[in-house]
Each structure stands twice: as C-alpha cells, then as structure tokens.
Amino acid sequence: NAGVTQTPKFQVLKTGQSMTLQCAQDMNHEYMSWYRQDPGMGLRLIHYSVGAGITDQGEVPNGYNVSRSTTEDFPLRLLSAAPSQTSVYFCASSYGSGGEQFFGPGTRLTVL
Amino acid sequence: GENVEQHPSTLSVQEGDSAVIKCTYSDSASNYFPWYKQELGKGPQLIIDIRSNVGEKKDQRIAVTLNKTAKHFSLHITETQPEDSAVYFCAADTGRRALTFGSGTRLQVQP
Numbered sequence: 001n002a003g004v005t006q007t008p009k010f011q012v013l014k015t016g017q018s019m020t021l022q023c024a025q026d027m028n029h030e031y032m033s034w035y036r037q038d039p040g041m042g043l044r045l046i047h048y049s050v051g052a053g054i055t056d057q058g059e060v061p062n063g064y065n066v067s068r069s070t071t072e073d074f075p076l077r078l079l080s081a082a083p084s085q086t087s088v089y090f091c092a093s094s095y096g097s098g099g100e101q102f103f104g105p106g107t108r109l110t111v112l
Numbered sequence: 113g114e115n116v117e118q119h120p121s122t123l124s125v126q127e128g129d130s131a132v133i134k135c136t137y138s139d140s141a142s143n144y145f146p147w148y149k150q151e152l153g154k155g156p157q158l159i160i161d162i163r164s165n166v167g168e169k170k171d172q173r174i175a176v177t178l179n180k181t182a183k184h185f186s187l188h189i190t191e192t193q194p195e196d197s198a199v200y201f202c203a204a205d206t207g208r209r210a211l212t213f214g215s216g217t218r219l220q221v222q223p
Contacts, residue, residue: 004155031210033210033211035210035213040121040215040216041215042116042118042201042213042214042215042216043156043201043211043213044213045210045211045212048210058210059113059212090155090156092155092210097205097207097210098143098144098163098205098207099144100146100158100161101146101158101210101211103148103155103156103157104155105153105154105155106153106154106155
C-alpha cells in the first residue's frame with residue numbers, strides 16, 4: 001500500500017494563477033479531507049468528503065474547490081491564488097469519522 | 113464548532129525526564145481524541161488516541177488521560193529520548209466532521 005500520496009511536493013505560483021493539488025489513497029477509505037498548516041496555527045480544515053460525490057466545507061474553505069468523483073482521489077483546486085494561500089497543504093483519509101486519519105507527505109505552496 | 117486549545121507551545125526537557133502536553137476542547141459532543149506527532153518535513157502521524165468512554169490509555173512510554181467533565185485531555189511521555197523531539201498535536205472529533213486540531217507543541221529533548 002502506498003497510503004496517501006500527494007503531488008506536487010513543492011509549487012510556486014504567481015498571484016491570480018490557478019492550480020490543482022492532487023491527493024490519492026489506496027486504502028479504500030470513505031473519508032478524505034484537506035488541511036492547511038500555517039506556523040503557530042496547527043492544521044485547519046479546508047474541505048472534506050464522506051464519500052464519492054459528497055463534499056462539504058471546513059473551517060477555511062474560501063478560495064478552494066474540491067470534488068470527489070472516485071473513492072481514491074480528492075483533488076483541491078485553487079481558483080485564483082493569493083499570497084494568503086501560501087502554506088503547507090495536507091491531505092488525509094480515514095475509514096470513517098472518529099477513527100485514525102492517515103496523512104500524506106504534504107505540498108508546500110508559495111504564492112508570490 | 114469545536115475549539116481545541118493546546119499548551120505549552122514549546123517544551124524543552126532533558127533526556128530521561130517526562131513531558132506533559134495539555135489540551136482543552138469546547139464541544140461536549142466530541143468523543144474521539146487523537147494525538148499526532150509531526151517530524152520535520154513530514155505529515156502528522158498518529159501516536160495514541162482515546163475515546164470518550166475511557167479515562168486513560170497507555171502504550172509503552174506514552175499515555176493519554178481524558179477528563180470529560182473538565183473537557184481536557186493530556187499527553188504524557190516518560191523517559192524521553194532525543195527521537196521524541198518533534199511537534200505534537202492534539203485533536204478532537206465530534207464524529208460529524210473531520211478533526212479539529214490544537215496549535216501544536218514543539219518538544220525538544222536535550223541529550
């Protein structure tokens with residue numbers, strides 16, 4: 001099992017550009033989520049999904065879109081990048097709510 | 113929604129000493145409390161968790177205690193080693209959404 005994989009590992013964008021952060025898991029987990037990690041603020045939930053075709057907003061959803069067409073994949077789209085979106089992004093998956101979440105290695109994004 | 117506060121933000125101990133990290137939560141519906149360890153450049157990894165029907169859980173040098181009445185839970189690491197140096201996060205889960213994390217504690221174990 002590869003677990004949770006994320007691509008790219010690093011990315012630099014200019015303000016206004018768009019991009020998609022990829023996340024995939026091979027554990028057949030229903031729950032998937034995206035967090036961003038900023039210094040001194042822990043991990044904050046952006047969007048999450050409880051299964052294919054079902055997504056919902058987390059704590060900081062503005063500026064991000066998600067979709068879940070398959071159980072395995074949960075991409076995060078930045079529509080028009082802003083410097084405030086400079087952060088490290090983590091994707092996570094779990095079998096269900098209230099269970100261990102498995103995290104990917106993260107994507108470090110810089111928006112100039 | 114849920115709010116989780118974590119203290120201290122940094123903790124330095126001598127090798128062999130104990131380390132304690134404390135968290136409080138706000139939502140009485142929370143019923144799952146995991147602790148994650150994050151090493152530099154990596155994603156968080158679960159080290160121990162506890163559910164609301166249990167007051168204490170231990171796994172070798174690591175233990176977690178939960179006080180539901182006071183809405184706080186703590187991580188205890190005994191006989192600390194240099195490889196315990198990392199950032200530790202507590203979290204709470206109400207069972208309705210993904211985890212709400214504390215702000216993290218940077219633990220440094222001095223050899």
